[in-house]
Amino acid sequence: MISMRDLTKKYRARTAVEALSLEIEPGRVTGFLGPNGAGKSTTMRMVMGLDAPTAGRALVNGRPYAELRHPLREAGALLDPRSAHPGRSARAHLTGMARSNGIPAARVTAVLDTVGLAAVADRRVGSFSLGMRQRLGIAAALLGDPPVLLLDEPVNGLDPDGVRWLRELIRSLAAEGRTVFLSSHLMSEMQETADHVVVIGRGRLIADAPVASIIERSSANAVRIRSPRLGELLPHLAAAGLTVRAADGGGRDEVLVLGGDLAGIGELAFRHRVPVHELSQRRASLEEAYMELTESSVEYGEREPA
Ligand SMILES: Nc1ncnc2c1ncn2[C@@H]1O[C@H](COP(=O)(O)OP(=O)(O)OP(=O)(O)O)[C@@H](O)[C@H]1O
Numbered sequence: 660m661i662s663m664r665d666l667t668k669k670y671r672a673r674t675a676v677e678a679l680s681l682e683i684e685p686g687r688v689t690g691f692l693g694p695n696g697a698g699k700s701t702t703m704r705m706v707m708g709l710d711a712p713t714a715g716r717a718l719v720n721g722r723p724y725a726e727l728r729h730p731l732r733e734a735g736a737l738l739d740p741r742s743a744h745p746g747r748s749a750r751a752h753l754t755g756m757a758r759s760n761g762i763p764a765a766r767v768t769a770v771l772d773t774v775g776l777a778a779v780a781d782r783r784v785g786s787f788s789l790g791m792r793q794r795l796g797i798a799a800a801l802l803g804d805p806p807v808l809l810l811d812e813p814v815n816g817l818d819p820d821g822v823r824w825l826r827e828l829i830r831s832l833a834a835e836g837r838t839v840f841l842s843s844h845l846m847s848e849m850q851e852t853a854d855h856v857v858v859i860g861r862g863r864l865i866a867d868a869p870v871a872s873i874i875e876r877s878s879a880n881a882v883r884i885r886s887p888r889l890g891e892l893l894p895h896l897a898a899a900g901l902t903v904r905a906a907d908g909g910g911r912d913e914v915l916v917l918g919g920d921l922a923g924i925g926e927l928a929f930r931h932r933v934p935v936h937e938l939s940q941r942r943a944s945l946e947e948a949y950m951e952l953t954e955s956s957v958e959y960g961e962r963e964p965a
Pocket residue numbers: 670673674675693694695696697698699700701702
């Protein structure tokens with residue numbers, strides 16, 4: 660379990676993280692989302708005791724990270740895949756960590772196997788690709804078999820097989836009852852992996868809710884309706900207070916109806932004797948829901964021309 664209470668970090672005049680209060684629960688994958696510069700890495704660094712909060716606090720299993728007796732056995736993190744020394748082998752890197760944390764050497768072999776680096780364990784880390792470094796960072800996070808895991812952009816650099824492997828690993832870690840806190844900019848991957856998401860923008864909390872309810876609330880949920888006499892139906896939809904917009908990639912005989920449900924719209928068409936050739940639910944994606952939530956808090960990057 661990770662708890663944050665009014666967690667705040669200021670860099671001179673800039674507030675990177677502002678009064679975040681959150682409980683990251685065990686037994687599920689919590690995705691951590693936000694635009695570039697929103698404060699995700701800073702938050703994770705404060706949880707792991709690498710940055711001191713300006714105000715508030717972050718607790719891991721009820722205590723500040725710095726006060727944990729066996730930190731690697733309580734929380735593991737992948738924060739920077741470049742943190743391993745390039746001149747050392749993967750095995751030497753992990754063995755050093757295990758030794759200084761009282762972790763049995765057998766764990767090194769076990770985690771190298773888990774992340775698929777057993778065959779290259781004795782090669783210098785400097786010769787590793789980004790994906791291999793990510794795997795090594797994940798091995799380091801898993802080394803102490805901790806109940807809490809923080810992974811900052813772990814998908815970066817992984818090939819499609821690697822992405823899939825990581826998704827399954829993350830899901831199984833949460834299924835074992837661990838707390839998994841994961842940041843990523845890949846929304847489709849997050850939708851597949853996370854049970855719950857925390858969204859921040861400009862350091863402030865925007866949403867803290869199950870993935871399903873974040874998607875449910877999106878205005879991109881709609882009913883697609885196709886009819887050869889669509890023109891007759893449109894005034895009735897408007898009279899029922901429903902908004903209509905062009906269907907993405909659809910023809911002139913179809914529209915998306917916002918704010919209604921399948922049954923109601925089907926019955927409306929039936930009452931007015933308008934034939935319907937298609938009536939289907941269009942579900943929003945996490946990406947669409949996320950875009951709406953963060954629209955006003957994007958600081959960096961391109962904007963749509965006005
Ligand atoms: N050491 C530092 N000194 C000054 N400002 C910093 C420092 N570290 C982070 N910041 C600022 O704090 C803000 C939050 O940065 P952070 O890296 O936590 O965001 P992020 O959500 O992880 O972004 P990204 O998605 O781009 O990785 C940014 O405006 C950043 O410039």
